Amino acid sequence: MTDALLRLRMTFLMAMCASVVVFLAVAGTTSMPLDGDLLRQVAAHVESQVDHPARVHLAPRNGRLALEVRYVPSAERLSRDATAQLENRIMEQAMIRYPGFIEEVLVEAVAPEDLLAGRTGPGDQSQVGRAADLRRRLDAEGILAYGDYHWPVKARMLPWKYLLIHHSAADSGSVEIIDRGHRKRGPSWKGIGYDFVIGNGQGAGDGEVRETFRWTDQEEGAHAGVVLYNQQAVGICLIGNFSSRDELASEWKRLRRSGEPPEPCEPSPEQMESLRFLAVYLLLKLNLEPDCILRHCQVKPDICPGGNFPTAEFLAGVRKDLKRLRSGR
């Protein structure tokens, strides 16, 4: 089995969508190793679906972004039917889970030595082993934990123009807790006003991302306090109060609370990692630029998401992921 058994190529978007991927100027056959958190997560998930040693690359190809999966069939010989079945399953997995990223999927069965040849760097040999070894290695690096991130919608996508970041201004919380709170605001509130909530380990998992009906049903939000942004901004709320020491002190004073204000805190690393992944996912899906990411305080006189929210670091991370993804490096 030294030659490729079969190469399948499926193009999933119509030509009219091609303008969306004009950024892929490096069109060609150059393959690049998966780099950046986002790409690693996509690759890890696809690799985890393959019951064989596999390498996954994202590559610009004919002006589109292609997912290339190379795997080593475990049996000495696989029938043509069995191979086609396996490859279809891989493609299905990739397309169902990452429709916003991947325009086409190429699946190729290769010999073990071909899996290493050319396309892999030094030190990558550990990738060629039993599938279980591959999974253990990926698990150890904490990559597979993000394999299930995917937020499909059940309705026609609204014309989103922004992502709007909030904090919940409470130490703990979850979608359910915020939902109950928002319903109490009056009969006109359908429920939680945000599209996404990212937990902090108190009330919801640390870094856990939950979508709400606002996103899945593509309903306008109720989070911005400004009609335009409720209509055009995807609302993302991180559980926690990220107000700075000064902001907390003046808030305490304003509310005439007794005693000392609480110690200030910051979003957890897990929350920020999830937010970065979610933001990149949404920017790609909605074809937006990082400049479209706003903090609540930028659209309304408010301190949300607080002075301790690491804005510069977060935006730099998002730009880095997007640049890598779009330039192919």
Ligand SMILES: [Zn+2]
């Ligand atoms: Zn807010």
